[in-house]
Amino acid sequence: MRAAVVPEPGAEFELVERDVPEPDPDEVRVAVEACGICRSDEFVVEGGYPGVDYPRVPGHEVAGRVDAVGADVDAWEPGERVGAGWHGGHCFTCEPCRRGQFLQCENAEITGLTFDGGYAEYATVPAEALAAIPDGLDAVDAAPLLCAGITTYNALRNSDARAGDLVAVVGVGGLGHLAVQYAHAAGYETVAISRTPEKEPLARDLGADHFVNAAESDPAARLSELGGASVVLTTAPASDAIESVVGWLGIDG
Numbered sequence: 001m002r003a004a005v006v007p008e009p010g011a012e013f014e015l016v017e018r019d020v021p022e023p024d025p026d027e028v029r030v031a032v033e034a035c036g037i038c039r040s041d042e043f044v045v046e047g048g049y050p051g052v053d054y055p056r057v058p059g060h061e062v063a064g065r066v067d068a069v070g071a072d073v074d075a076w077e078p079g080e081r082v083g084a085g086w087h088g089g090h091c092f093t094c095e096p097c098r099r100g101q102f103l104q105c106e107n108a109e110i111t112g113l114t115f116d117g118g119y120a121e122y123a124t125v126p127a128e129a130l131a132a133i134p135d136g137l138d139a140v141d142a143a144p145l146l147c148a149g150i151t152t153y154n155a156l157r158n159s160d161a162r163a164g165d166l167v168a169v170v171g172v173g174g175l176g177h178l179a180v181q182y183a184h185a186a187g188y189e190t191v192a193i194s195r196t197p198e199k200e201p202l203a204r205d206l207g208a209d210h211f212v213n214a215a216e217s218d219p220a221a222r223l224s225e226l227g228g229a230s231v232v233l234t235t236a237p238a239s240d241a242i243e244s245v246v247g248w249l250g251i252d253g
């Protein structure tokens, strides 16, 4: 199979031929149909992230079909459509796992970091890390939902915002363009905030009710005019950008 590997920290990608991997007893082999590209793939390229051995195949937005299952896997069958995201499996026995907090597993695996991910024609993934993909969802559309999508979707659905509330999304990039769609679909009055005015047409197409060009106007003043935000979902991981949004929140925001 073909695979795009990072041979060592700081090195360029190499396209190599590899044997198709055999799944361990608790793993599923996924025939990859699409893999999203995430900023966090850069961790593999840069090096320094704990637990990454090289060469490594990145990719943690993996959509495909079950190609083969390990001897102990009964939850999945060949042919089923599945996806794998950042969370690449858990141990079921540590303290967080026994509380059902699998994402906090002390022995958690990370797809494309602690084992080879989706920048290849096949990937073997722990069975418990897979999610089913419905037939109506194209693999290319499904793949980014496995990381960028679930990150923003979970942020909104675990907030206290209700339909009609003002929700601001900071940044209209890989995460933000999905957050705007979720916010719109959830019925929030959706504000897209970006320093790039060229993104306004896209943000509005995706469902933003308002667009604030943060390079030209003060988003805090605009949000306060609109009544204050119930949620500010910031997708730009810069401390000054995050610090600046606190004042944009309304009461109980």
Ligand SMILES: [Zn+2]
Pocket (backbone or CB within 6 Å): 038, 039, 040, 041, 060, 086, 147, 148
């Ligand atoms: Zn990611």
Ligand SMILES: [Zn+2]
Pocket (backbone or CB within 6 Å): 090, 091, 092, 093, 094, 095, 096, 097, 104, 105, 106, 107, 108
């Ligand atoms: Zn665990």
